[in-house]
Amino acid sequence: MAYSREALIEAVSAQMPDKRWQHTLGVMETSIKLAEMYGADPQRAETAAILHDVAKYWPVERMKDIIVQNGLSAELLQYDKQLWHAEVGAFVAEHEYEITDPGILGAIRYHTSGREGMSLLEKVVCLADYIEPGRDFPGVDEIRKKSMMSLEEGLIAGFDSTISLLLQKRRVVFPLTVLARNDLVRILEEKI
Numbered sequence: 001m002a003y004s005r006e007a008l009i010e011a012v013s014a015q016m017p018d019k020r021w022q023h024t025l026g027v028m029e030t031s032i033k034l035a036e037m038y039g040a041d042p043q044r045a046e047t048a049a050i051l052h053d054v055a056k057y058w059p060v061e062r063m064k065d066i067i068v069q070n071g072l073s074a075e076l077l078q079y080d081k082q083l084w085h086a087e088v089g090a091f092v093a094e095h096e097y098e099i100t101d102p103g104i105l106g107a108i109r110y111h112t113s114g115r116e117g118m119s120l121l122e123k124v125v126c127l128a129d130y131i132e133p134g135r136d137f138p139g140v141d142e143i144r145k146k147s148m149m150s151l152e153e154g155l156i157a158g159f160d161s162t163i164s165l166l167l168q169k170r171r172v173v174f175p176l177t178v179l180a181r182n183d184l185v186r187i188l189e190e191k192i
Ligand SMILES: Nc1ncnc2c1ncn2[C@@H]1O[C@H](COP(=O)(O)OP(=O)(O)O)[C@@H](O)[C@H]1O
Pocket: 053, 056, 079, 080, 082, 083, 111, 112, 113, 129, 162, 166, 172, 173, 174, 175, 176, 177, 178
């Protein structure tokens, strides 16, 4: 039988420190708000939000094993370990928590990196992760402001801040985020 909302919350919250669970609660609340605002299904958005960081505190070796043994994105292993939990989270959501909705699984898989051709639900959860009330990094208020204009404006601002920070620190940038950002810029250009 599929997990109830409450059972899912209990199981997922047990896998992370309280601070990260508080962040997840913020992403749940913000995902529902953005879904209502932009015409996505709030319940599906909330389910993806509950699970989005399920693997965030798993040991790196455990994440690596799941990626290798199940033939998930081998390319991902060439990039920052911080990115792995999203791919692993989607796998765990499907195989451990019996989530069968591919839209929810996609929203978990792409919540950190984004991708070209993001679905409405993917945009909602990814943006909620940037702007949930507990976030206070420099520039977050500008992203919040843009999020009230459109999902695309908000996400471009979010991805730009992530990419800028990585460039400043001379870190490797996972290309999917650049593709996601370019795609969103083109979408907005076509609207003009
Ligand atoms: N495109 C990218 N390329 C490389 N590293 C990235 C990229 N996007 C995010 N990261 C890294 O992943 C980290 C975690 O991302 P974040 O959005 O905070 O995930 P979470 O919501 O799970 O905390 C960031 O601090 C950054 O260092």
